[in-house]
Amino acid sequence: MTILRSPRLAEPNVRDIPDATVARLPIYLRALNALVEQGVKSCASNELAEQAGVNPAKLRKDLSYLGSYGTRGVGYDVEYLRYQIAREMGQTQDWDVVIVGVGNLGSALSAYQGFSTRGIRVAALVDTDPERIGTEVSGIVVSPIDDLASIVAEREISIGVIATPGLAAQSVADLLVAAGITSILNFAPAIVQVPDGVDVRKVDLSIELQILAYHEQRKASADRNADKEVTA
Amino acid sequence: MTILRSPRLAEPNVRDIPDATVARLPIYLRALNALVEQGVKSCASNELAEQAGVNPAKLRKDLSYLGSYGTRGVGYDVEYLRYQIAREMGQTQDWDVVIVGVGNLGSALSAYQGFSTRGIRVAALVDTDPERIGTEVSGIVVSPIDDLASIVAEREISIGVIATPGLAAQSVADLLVAAGITSILNFAPAIVQVPDGVDVRKVDLSIELQILAYHEQRKASADRNADKEVTA
């Protein structure tokens, strides 16, 4: 007989929102922020959906997982809806992140303006290169990787970003997990293995371009076939 | 009566590969490259799947869309399979890309080492800022955005990367499309609208972190509930 974890209780407060919806909520949030800046008070699902680049039905279904925050026949109160989504996404607080690897990409990330307005704060930079340690990047002093655990503990950081070469990725992930990090955003071109309970998301720049190249190739061969057809 | 496009012919050469599979093929390719470098000649779906971080059944199903390149009871010939995937992905040729926006992110992208080995070549850099135009970044001279159309035409570029602030994204996308670009990778925090026939993929750095923050928040509230349960 094995010891089982206590079964998850029914938790009415913590609704289960589909992953696909969670991935779109920040897009809606951005659109709503734009509307607030434009002074728009109210807004229908059609308009918001167009701004976000999604089907109106999808938008409404997504929002329905959060609750019933619209008014039939009217639409959504922009400010109110924005607050509800922000709350659901945990943006009522700021989230500190630590970036490991202060090369070109790490530097670009630490300088990225878009984070601050979305509840993300780059709290620490870490590297192994003695040349970089102690230098200041975007107003933050680069710390040695040996200090990772103490930095994470002291500043209560739970999110780490891997911006190193692919070869270093797994060992960096291990260090992050050991330091107490439970969410990792991995920019390195490598798959990292982590224990249960740790989330990993992967952004791979060259893979995105390779996918586009694949579709380009298909377009090109489709054109060739169309030519053949016309010529025939 | 409307004029319809000629219906797509049955094209046995151009099999229809699911999007989800296309997105994973580059991962397999990377794993296979690593195996080749290690001198591994043959490899079973289990091992390859583990390297790629996917279910073995999923790997085999993905590969089955390309054809039947394995040997039952044996596994896959690493070199041969690598070639087949590379061919399918269009990596037998190099794809030139133009990057618009040479800020922190654009510079990081143009310096990115991972592209060249994956059939991607950064062929041109473009910006609007007079301060940047004419300067050299990663060995490439930054051109004014007015030259975009001629650069794209002359070098037969079909893929463009948007690495500008969000506000400029739509107008840059319009310029790219006007210049003849048919695939766009958009790093700007904005949804861009493009005509049919143009592919757009979006990479949003802060959205990825917001998704992680959401899951962190849920972990935290789950912990609180667990505490309550124990205390009760």
Added chain:
DNA sequence: TCGATTTTGTTAACGCGTTCACAAACTCTT
């Protein structure tokens, strides 16, 4: 040569996500 073993390729079931379509609920006009 034949049976045991391994591993692929594929079919079928399942689950998640998307989309349609419509009832419910609100506003506005008369």
Added chain:
DNA sequence: AAGAGTTTGTGAACGCGTTAACAAAATCGA
């Protein structure tokens, strides 16, 4: 007050992607 017009929220159908399970096909040893 009632009907016409809007727009949300959601049930149900559909399609895509994932996974399990197994037959087919190869190797290996006796």
